[in-house]
Amino acid sequence: MVKLACMTLPFANYSLERALEGMARAGYRYLSFGLPHAGMEVPDESDPASVERLSRLFEQYRLEPVNLISTNQLAPGQTLERARIRFETARALGVKELLSLGTWGYRQFPDVPVPEEELARLNERFVSRFQEIAELAERYRILVTIKPHTGNTATAAHMKQTLEAIGSEYIQGSYDPGNVHYYEGIRAEEDMPLIADRLQSFIVKDHRGARSNLDFPIPGDGEVRFVELFGQLKQSGFTGPVIVERVDGTADRPWLPEEVEERLYQTRVRIEQWLKAAGLSIHSPEP
Secondary structure, three states: OEOEEEEOHHHOOOOHHHHHHHHHHOOOOEEEEOOOEOOEOOOOOOOOOHHHHHHHHHHHOOOEEEEEEOHHHHOOOOOHHHHHHHHHHHHHHOOOEEEEEOOOOEEEOOOEEOOHHHHHHHHHHHHHHHHHHHHHHHHHOOEEEEEOOOHHHOOHHHHHHHHHHHOOOOEEEEEOHHHHHHHHOOOHHHHHHHOHHHEEEEEEOOOOOOOOOOOEOOOOOOOOOHHHHHHHHHHHOOOOOEEEOOOOEOOOOOOOHHHHHHHHHHHHHHHHHHHHHHOOOEOOOOO
């Protein structure tokens, strides 16, 4: 069974509580969080009471956190203490996955890549760092995932190579077909099978147009073939979570929260149909 979740990202211009309200009204029961809202960090690492407040809010809106975005906290150059605090936060909230990115492959996207030798050094530094993170992950029994975002996670082949170099069962993959299409200009349906057996989560993000075209529409309105991808996940024994990330399209203004809710509702209905078509069952939280 997979858990259908939603990132708070579509409500980034609004408070976290408004995000939770909107997600609940759109019919979601699981969430991914960890990005700023209305300019405020969530959770606030400087405030010891922040985690308790989050717990109360999640309970109020009957939303269960399944994924904590932790790119900044786990990144090379950060202290292990900062990473440890992130694991403590996840454990306190019952979160079983910390989501991160790999190295960034561009001086300026899309035309000025980082020179090959420099990128190799960045990748080596990343692997060394995540071998340390893996020790923390094992201690806390919490998985860490990395998802496609150029550099050493650009494609399934890059992800696989990076995961093998790290060499820990506590560091796994999270596949993002929208990023693969946007950053690399390749079809996720042809790319994902190489890494399917290492995936802990899947990001539902569509993309429309050529590489680097800034258009992430409501899933199903772009070029990603989600039913085919969900079928591949079914074959690999995937059990989720499946996480909605973006539904903003090419909007030249922030969507009103009510508009975001409607777009997320449409997305949820579609995903439920696709999962059913692929033979994947959706997990429902306890009442």
